[in-house]
Amino acid sequence: MSAASDAARSILTTLHEVMAARTHTQAKLNQVVEMIGEALDSEVCSIYLLRDGMLELFATRGLNQAAVHVTRLGIGEGLTGTIAQNIETLNLDEAAAHPEFQYRPETGEEKFHSFAGVPIVRRERAIGVVCVQHIDPRKYEEVEIEALQTVAMVLAELIHNAGLVDDEDAAGGPSEAITGQTVCEGLKLVKGLALGEAVFHQPRVHIEQTVAEDTEAERQRVYLAFDRMREQIDHMANQAEFGTGGEHEQVLETYKMFAYDEGWSRRINEAIDSGLTAEAAIERVQQRTRMRMREISDPLLQDRMHDLEDLANRLIRIVSGQLGTAAQKGLTKDTILVAKNLGPAELLEYDKRRLKGVVLEEGSLTAHVVIVARAMGVPVVGRLRNLRGLVREGDTVLIDGDAGKVTLRPGNGVLSAFEARFARSREKQAAYAKLREVEPFTRDGERIEVMINAGLRDDVGMVAMTGADGIGLYRTEFQFLVSAALPQRERQARLYREVVDAAKGKKVIFRTVDIGGDKSLPYLANEIGKEDENPAMGWRALRLALEREGLMKVQARALLEGTAGRELNVMFPMVSEPWEFDAAKDVFEKQIAWLKKRKHQLPSAIRYGVMLEVPSLAETLDTLLPRLSFVSIGTNDLTQFLFAADRANPMLAERYDWLSPSILRFLARVVQTCVGEPVDLGVCGEMGGRRLEALALIGLGIRRLSITPAAVGQIKELVRKVDTREIGEAMRGWLANPPPDMRTALSEWCEAHDIEID
Known part of the structure; x- marks a missing residue:
């Protein structure tokens, strides 16, 4: 049994006796601070409880007794308020050096230098703080802090049962903030x-009993919970669908490493030794983990500590029986x-x-x-x-x-x-719904294809519901995102077959898997590289798929088998240079040859395309066009690459406008490159689903938009009000001589032509 366990058990035994005695509540708290102070050899021990939204000094050993029920601190005020606000532990050798330190003269604490405090937490909310102080400037030992945290956990239930705080106060603020x-x-x-x-x-898993009646029984409960949790983790590993020896095993090993970590289970056992129940012991160790997470600046280590937090949550649910x-x-x-x-x-x-x-x-x-x-x-x-x-x-x-x-x-x-x-x-949506069967022709007779973006099997039903022309972007990676391991070929092929069947003859463009960057997979973490400083421009999409040839081979075969007898439209994401397209197409051609040799049915036609998201591709697009059937401009990624602005950064998300002349001139150049070539050119992304932006795209010469299903109705309604010759002429003038604000210029044009904007 460790020193921390000895100290905590000694305190818990006395604490339980004190709170069970038939004495007044104030007398009990007075005994508690004396007992904690003596056990930790600390000159000061104080308990603050949350009453009416304020932390009130309820009992103290070592400070002026006249300050009891007089000294009150707001949440976030002083060291005690900071502990309650952040639900964190402080351990300081010089309290006055902390930026949140506040001196309260009525307490007489000016002679004490060291300070340690832990929150008293009940149901994830701070209901008080217990703190200790010492005249010498020293940090408290880790075993002392652990003992203090264990006591605070038990004290929370005892204080609540004594009726010293109520649920509204436990929320961490005035009752108005809750009701x-x-x-x-x-x-x-x-x-x-x-x-x-x-x-x-x-x-929530509510820990109602913190003090154990039978330590060995609690230990056995934890052992059984560990066994069950490890079975679950092993089951995840055995579900790997590409057989043994794959990269998924390397990643799952990291998860299993925590599940089988002897140090973790030992710390839980030590907490049980101190007198805690199995649930309280796990929570006690979890609190310590959270403290360490706050001290870690390395993002990779933080991720690993989060894995441990996830496993602790799983373990506490198993041991408490509160699953689901x-x-x-x-x-x-x-x-x-x-x-x-x-x-x-x-x-x-x-x-x-x-x-x-x-x-x-x-x-x-x-x-x-x-x-x-x-x-x-x-x-x-x-x-x-x-x-x-x-x-x-x-x-x-x-x-x-x-x-x-x-x-x-x-x-x-x-x-x-x-x-x-x-x-x-809803009124607008009802009006748009009436256009479901209406083909989107402009006033001058131009047919605009309005398609949807999809990624789930159920999304395909939106084609019929909205009257869209098909699916301009089917994100195949969604199947990978929701799987515990790489989905096997048969499962992929079945999904692709179901999608094509559900589309009922309308075009479906399948984008090969775009993982990495903002779509990392736990079972491919080592391959994707969590340490990418700029993941959006890192090891992702086609770059990763070409390197992981087995991944692309399987998907290529699945797409060919899933669309057998029908047209296959396949699009490669994140193409930066023509050779990448050639390499990706070669993977498909080899799988076609393999299937032909074995007399398998093939798609009736195969059309290859690229997503133009990386600006460099525009510089060599003319050389690639003879080998393409279609090009889809991915405006979401393209925008962040053109502006060097991470769209995942909230400070930059609204900074750069899709209607900037920079974007529109770039798109106009791409359109001009494709003029006279036998390729379909379209736009995939949120830009095409916004009325003003869609109008600009039509003015540039774009004739295919792939957008969110919710935007189909309003874009079809917009198309029927537009004359492409008029908006085309206006766009050419604006691009030649950009106005101060392109958005304002387009809005004024719409108003003059009786076209409603967003």
């Missing part, structure tokens, strides 16, 4: 409006899903009819769940700190994904305004 309307601003991840009731993705998510229980009402973070496969488990939006405490523009949510048309707002401390299950939640705002428990006025805005949106 009234609250507006939170976060990061715009997926645009859109949504209204529903809050449902937690993972119901809200998806498995089923949604019964219009729902706003609340989560710390979320995986793409987890999101797909939810009933799309009931899931209206997602709000995340973390989340980023590049997260896989955001890519899938955008395809599903589910608004998402992220980076909402302490969200789960501000909202309860069943609360009404309003999402404005366009502004990155989330309103909790909206008042009647806000609800009425939202419903009116939503009603206007």
Whole structure:
């Protein structure tokens, strides 16, 4: 048994006796601070509890007794307030040197130099702080801090049971912050409006009993939980669909390394030795992990510590028997899903009819769940700190994904305004729906192809629902993103076959897998390279696929088999130079030869194309055109490459305009290169789904747009109001002599021609 376990067990035994005694609450707390101070040989021990939104000094050993119930600190105020706000531990050899230090003269603490404090946490919320001080300037030993953290964990339940704090106070602020309307601003991840009731993705595991009655029984519970967790991890490894010895095994080994880490299990055992239950012991070690994560600046090490956090969450759910998510229980009402973070496969488990939006405490523009949510048309707002401390299950939640705002428990006025805005949106959608069977011809008779972007099997139904001309971009990587291991060839082929069948004869353009960069796969992490300083311009898409020839061979065969007897349109992403296209096409040609030799049925026709996303390709496009059937300009990546601006960076996301003369002149040059060549030229990306931008593209000569399904109706309506000769002439004039603001010039042109803009 370690020194930390000895100290903690000694304190816990006495603490349990003190709190079980039939004495007044204040007398108990007075005994507790004396007991902790003596056990840790500390001259000061103080307990602050959260009452009416303030941290109130409830008991102290070593400070002036006159300060008890007098000294009060706000959340975030002073060292104690900082601990409660950040739910973190502080260990300082010189308290006054900390930037948040505040001196309170009534406490008489000026003679004490060292300071250590830990939060008293209940149900993920700080309900108080226990801190110790010493006259000598020294940091407390790690064993002393661990003992203090263990005591704080037990103290949380005892304080709550004694009725010293209530649930509103435990939220970390005044009760109004929990019961009234609250507006939170976060990061715009997926645009859109949504209204529903809050449902937690993972119901909280509430640790109701922290002190163990039988240490050996708790140890056995942990051993069994470890065995089950390791079985789950091994099962993930055995599901690898490319056989043994693949790269997925190298990545899963990292995950397994943590699952089988003897140091981790030893620390949990030591926490049990100190007198904690299995659940409390895991949580205790997890708290220590979180502390270390805050001290780590290396992003790769932080990722690995997050892996350990994920495993700890899995272990605590197994040992407590509280498995499963809200998806498995089923949604019964219009729902706003609340989560710390979320995986793409987890999101797909939810009933799309009931899931209206997602709000995340973390989340980023590049997260896989955001890519899938955008395809599903589910608004998402992220980076909402302490969200789960501000909202309860069943609360009404309003999402404005366009502004990155989330309103909790909206008042009647806000609800009425939202419903009116939503009603206007529905009216427009109803008008657009009437154009479903109408072909999008311009006023001067030009046919514009309006297609959709897709990535999920269910997305294909939107072709018929919107009246789109087909799928201009089918993102094959979605199948890879939601899989625990590389999807096998038969599974890929089955998906491609189902997609072509569901399209009912309309064109489908399959983009080969675009992974890497913002779409990393855990089972290919070593290949993709997590250490890319600029992943969007790193080892991704066709670059990775050509290097990983086995990956591309399998997908090529799957596409050829899945579209047998029908036309195959295949598009290669991130082509920078013509030789990359030639190399990718050669992979397909070799698979065609292999299938021919074995008398397999082939597609009736094969059309090859490229995504023009890397500006360098435009410089050699003329030499490549004779070998192409089509070109799709990927405006999302192209924009960030032209401006050297990472679109995942929120500081830059709105800075560069798609209607900048730089972008439009570049696109005009590409269009001119393709004039007279037997290739179809189109645009894939969000740019084509916005009315003003779509108008500019038509003016440049673009005749195929592939956009989000939600935008099809409004773009078809726009097309029918446009004369390509008029907008073409206007665009040529603007590009020759750019106006001060191209967006304003286009808007004024629309107003003069009675065309409604966004």
